[in-house]
Amino acid sequence: CYDEDTNAEVDFNVVMTSKGEFVEIQGTAEAKPFSKETIDFLLSLAEKGIKQLFQVQQAALETA
Structure with a gap:
């Protein structure tokens, strides 16, 4: 949603496999830097x- 995106403090994308392995992690601060605690959360x-x-x-x- 555009409204949610424009109000977000961080854009954060995560792609994982079904085994829980990371394929991609991408995070960008919008207005100010963010903490490691935010990344962990x-x-x-x-x-x-x-x-x-x-x-x-x-x-x-x-079921298909």
């Missing part, structure tokens, strides 16, 4: 979300 959120996404995709494949 965002990576934790990304790992959780990506794991959930893989579970949903696997369930969809099993």
